[in-house]
Amino acid sequence: MPGATPATASPARSAVPPPRAASNAAQPGAAAAIAQPRGSTSDARMRETARQFETQMLGQMLQPIFATTDASRGRFGGGAGESQWRPMMVDAYAQAASRRGGYGIADAVYRQMLRIQSAAAATRTPAP
Numbered sequence: 481m482p483g484a485t486p487a488t489a490s491p492a493r494s495a496v497p498p499p500r501a502a503s504n505a506a507q508p509g510a511a512a513a514i515a516q517p518r519g520s521t522s523d524a525r526m527r528e529t530a531r532q533f534e535t536q537m538l539g540q541m542l543q544p545i546f547a548t549t550d551a552s553r554g555r556f557g558g559g560a561g562e563s564q565w566r567p568m569m570v571d572a573y574a575q576a577a578s579r580r581g582g583y584g585i586a587d588a589v590y591r592q593m594l595r596i597q598s599a600a601a602a603t604r605t606p607a608p
Contacts, residue, residue, distance in 0.1 A: 526593045527586075531578055535585035539574035546570050 546566055552556030578586065 501548055526597075527590055530590040530593060531582070532588040533589050534582045535571075535574050535578040537580070538577055539571050540571045542574055543567070 546569070551562050551566075577583070
């Protein structure tokens with residue numbers, strides 16, 4: 481095309497932010513970041529993180545169950561729309577189960593997070 485200018489060699493900036501790490505445990509210095517005083521907002525954040533983990537795990541466990549059901553025999557008759565929304569329904573079931581107390585997974589994860597926090601605090605505290 482006449483009058484067109486060639487593209488510049490400078491890299492284009494993406495509007496999409498870089499992906500976040502899945503967990504702080506995979507990052508260097510994560511133990512120090514976790515080791516904060518108990519009873520503060522970090523305690524509430526740890527509980528919420530453990531609950532979110534349980535929700536995600538329950539969702540992953542429920543996916544195969546709903547993948548094997550015959551949607552055409554259900555109330556809505558199946559179809560492409562139902563199969564597109566099914567993952568969201570499974571996530572909603574997992575969130576509801578987790579909000580109602582879950583299956584103890586969040587408690588176990590929270591206790592393990594407290595152990596990691598205590599171990600990190602013990603390594604930072606000099607012995608007398």
